[in-house]
Amino acid sequence: MDINGRTVLVWHLFFQGSPSHKKSYQVQPLILRKDPYEEGELSVVLTLVDDLGKRVLDFFRHGVRIFLFFYLTTRQTLFLNWPSFKTILHVLVSQIYFTGVLALPLMTFIALAVGSIVVMQSNAQLSFFGSQEMMGNILVVTIVREVGPLLTALIVIARSGTAVASELGNMQVNREIEGLRMMGIEPLSYVVFPRIMGGIIGLMCLAFYFNTVALLGGFLVASFVSELTFSFYVEVISFALSTEDFFLNIFKNILGGIIIFSIACEEGLKVSSGPHEVPIATTNSVVSAIVTVMAFNLGLTGLMFARDFL
Amino acid sequence: MKRKMIRNLIFSDASFKDSSEGEGEFIFRGLNFEFTKSSPVILQGPALSGKRVLLKLLLGLFPLESGEYFINEESVGGMSFNEFDPYRLNMGFSFESGGHLNNRTLFENLTLPLLYHDMVSKQEVSSYVEEFLHHFGIMEFRHLRPAFVGVEVRKVVNLIRAFLLHPEVVVLDNPTEGTGVEYQEKLIELIEIHQKNRGLKYIVAVSDDERFIENIGGKVYLVHKSELVPDFRRGAL
Numbered sequence A: 001m002d003i004n005g006r007t008v009l010v011w012h013l014f015f016q017g018s019p020s021h022k023k024s025y026q027v028q029p030l031i032l033r034k035d036p037y038e039e040g041e042l043s044v045v046l047t048l049v050d051d052l053g054k055r056v057l058d059f060f061r062h063g064v065r066i067f068l069f070f071y072l073t074t075r076q077t078l079f080l081n082w083p084s085f086k087t088i089l090h091v092l093v094s095q096i097y098f099t100g101v102l103a104l105p106l107m108t109f110i111a112l113a114v115g116s117i118v119v120m121q122s123n124a125q126l127s128f129f130g131s132q133e134m135m136g137n138i139l140v141v142t143i144v145r146e147v148g149p150l151l152t153a154l155i156v157i158a159r160s161g162t163a164v165a166s167e168l169g170n171m172q173v174n175r176e177i178e179g180l181r182m183m184g185i186e187p188l189s190y191v192v193f194p195r196i197m198g199g200i201i202g203l204m205c206l207a208f209y210f211n212t213v214a215l216l217g218g219f220l221v222a223s224f225v226s227e228l229t230f231s232f233y234v235e236v237i238s239f240a241l242s243t244e245d246f247f248l249n250i251f252k253n254i255l256g257g258i259i260i261f262s263i264a265c266e267e268g269l270k271v272s273s274g275p276h277e278v279p280i281a282t283t284n285s286v287v288s289a290i291v292t293v294m295a296f297n298l299g300l301t302g303l304m305f306a307r308d309f310l
Numbered sequence B: 001m002k003r004k005m006i007r008n009l010i011f012s013d014a015s016f017k018d019s020s021e022g023e024g025e026f027i028f029r030g031l032n033f034e035f036t037k038s039s040p041v042i043l044q045g046p047a048l049s050g051k052r053v054l055l056k057l058l059l060g061l062f063p064l065e066s067g068e069y070f071i072n073e074e075s076v077g078g079m080s081f082n083e084f085d086p087y088r089l090n091m092g093f094s095f096e097s098g099g100h101l102n103n104r105t106l107f108e109n110l111t112l113p114l115l116y117h118d119m120v121s122k123q124e125v126s127s128y129v130e131e132f133l134h135h136f137g138i139m140e141f142r143h144l145r146p147a148f149v150g151v152e153v154r155k156v157v158n159l160i161r162a163f164l165l166h167p168e169v170v171v172l173d174n175p176t177e178g179t180g181v182e183y184q185e186k187l188i189e190l191i192e193i194h195q196k197n198r199g200l201k202y203i204v205a206v207s208d209d210e211r212f213i214e215n216i217g218g219k220v221y222l223v224h225k226s227e228l229v230p231d232f233r234r235g236a237l
Helices: A003-016 A027-032 A041-080 A082-099 A101-129 A132-173 A176-182 A187-225 A230-240 A243-270 A277-309 B051-058 B081-088 B106-116 B125-136 B151-163 B181-197 B210-216
Strands: B009-018 B025-034 B041-044 B066-071 B091-094 B169-173 B202-206 B219-224 B227-230
Touching: A041 A082, A041 A187, A041 A243, A041 A277, A082 A101, A082 A132, A082 A187, A082 B106, A101 A132, A101 A187, A132 A176, A132 A187, A132 A230, A132 A243, A132 A277, A176 A187, A187 A230, A187 A243, A243 A277, B009 B051, B025 B051, B025 B227, B041 B051, B051 B169, B051 B202, B091 B151, B106 B125, B106 B151, B125 B151, B125 B181, B151 B169, B151 B181, B181 B210
Parallel strands: B041 B202, B041 B219, B091 B169, B169 B202
Antiparallel strands: B009 B025, B009 B066, B219 B227
């Protein structure tokens, strides 16, 4: 195989599958395929464009599947199993406790660290230019709009998304899901819905907590190393904060929660043949959730920019 | 949810295909069988003959590929999970193993279906479940999680779950395997109580336990090539 052939092989290995991917390592069809180099550079480019197109379409299909899964779960619970909601509520509260309350110590530490870094850096840079009044804008844009929702989502993926995926995977293996169905309990209502809803509520609360601790705690830490007054700090922040930031933050967290927990539940429920699939499902869920949440945040920020320019 | 009475259970020309992978293979093709109220139906047969699939078909967990599954002359073979629920609530199932919620205590495992389907009030649920636990003498384990009790106790909880809603149909998968004689006798007592006083009409079980079959007066069928062969002699096929 020549150099170009190898490039295409690497491309395929990288983009067509990881060991955890369902259609993993589609090497064989690639090797059987005619060497694109023999047909000229154009073929190589077309192959790459073709593969890229497939990847993009797959990603959109994946997105549609996530929201369809969320829709079916919500529909099943709110319309078909509404009389059993009292029992479901118990699981929902447990999920909020696990995702939200138990994550507070970790969240506090990370929010303090991020807040103080951003406050100290922006204060140092802006005082150099003598425009400290811009600090509010920088903090709101960095922490409230971007870093807050994204970092919270990443922490929740690492902490709760993995837990949910492995829990549901184990439930499949131990036939707990089957057991529920035998008792006439629809797993989408009793297992999936409270985890997704609890996850969304937990994520929203955590993101709000993160923003508050990062902004206030960041100031406390920064005040030790700079001459920043609290009244000035509050003034610039409240001036920079808008209703749009508030709604954008909520929107990002709700969508983030749907993405993280729908993926985790779906991957967990995919486990079918044994315990060895549980870690695979957990890894799949983490990778998929990180990529989707990142892409979603990037897309949303891009849209905001595009709107500002138009 | 209101459960529906079950007057008869019939498979008519029923076919079921295992399509979990690819095209799948037929496990049952043209199965005709009517479950009898007079004597419990005991299914036997080699591994992969379809005994457990038949139990699950009975509970409406899989849709049929073709043919009909009638309950009270109503075709239920193509019903969705929710549509079948009124019948399913009148059916109890006991796994051979597993099936408990591991993050719930044995007591919570047993109260879950009662509370979920709002069949017993929260005040009554304790005494309702404890009656069963007393019957088998496993009260002291009620606040433990499944992982902290032995296989035998887990199995008994599985059996209790099948009878919990006072169903008209009980489906048991190897009910006596892994349990001692004491629990086996308690099970037979429980079956008798439910047959006499609680409206239990149909018992369908997978079992090779001769003593159990004799005690409940079961009729043995061999699951063989999409047929339920009655009165077979071991090794004849």
